[in-house]
Amino acid sequence: MISESISSLLRAISQPARVDILLALGTGEACVCHLEAAIGQRQAYISQQLMALREAGIVTSRRDGRNIYYQIKDPSILDLIQQAGKLSGISESELAISGPVISHGECSCPKCAAETAGCPDESSF
Amino acid sequence: MISESISSLLRAISQPARVDILLALGTGEACVCHLEAAIGQRQAYISQQLMALREAGIVTSRRDGRNIYYQIKDPSILDLIQQAGKLSGISESELAISGPVISHGECSCPKCAAETAGCPDESSF
DNA sequence: AAAATATATTCTGTTTTCTGAATATGATAT
């Protein structure tokens, strides 16, 4: 059924935490610890939501060392969210996609940054 | 909260019956009895879903005689659905928006058509 | 005013989803 598959995709992102995660991922990729800091939720909770997004085929993950990096599979889902934002009266500026600007293999979240002490853009936190 | 309002909009349409209703409405307007025939669900059920859509601010209604005509408030929600369709691998042709072509005040659903016996486009059913 | 029609609302049991705690796994460092 057509409407069934559409609604199940929508249901997969019809939850604040998952929208937050997708916006935080943006067009980049991020490890769970980054998301933990970015959206201010417990690790287990984020992991759960990531699992839901993974099962819905919305994100993919790759492992690098002990970190697992998540990424949005089809970025047009960000447009979908943006459009949903417009429809619910949110200005485009408010709805900035704050994709993590991570230069492959390193996470810029507070936790990771503390370990990689002295990295160039440390001040951006 | 931004993600809260986005997700609640999405949640409002994250249900097969509601997607069906919105696609059936399309850019036109339709009475409940039309929807009843169009998506093949009981009246009370459709009414319930319409209530949800109304509460979410997605559709508006106007009364004309004993019929109540529903209409999508902002048609760009159809684009949203279309995009969700694409994302879940549904071709555009499959996802035709079959908006009811109703020429103001009369309903072309089987029920209504039976009463307005002899109407021009009766054969289209 | 009574009957009929179109639609809305309320209630209730059932299923789904959320939330949080506890624990498990897999990788690296020591």
Next chain:
DNA sequence: ATATCATATTCAGAAAACAGAATATATTTT
């Protein structure tokens, strides 16, 4: 091999959403 770190999974109770039945309301017709 042990410890530690990052992340995943499982489980259980609470909350929310659904689905269906029954019933109410508003409008028109008679």
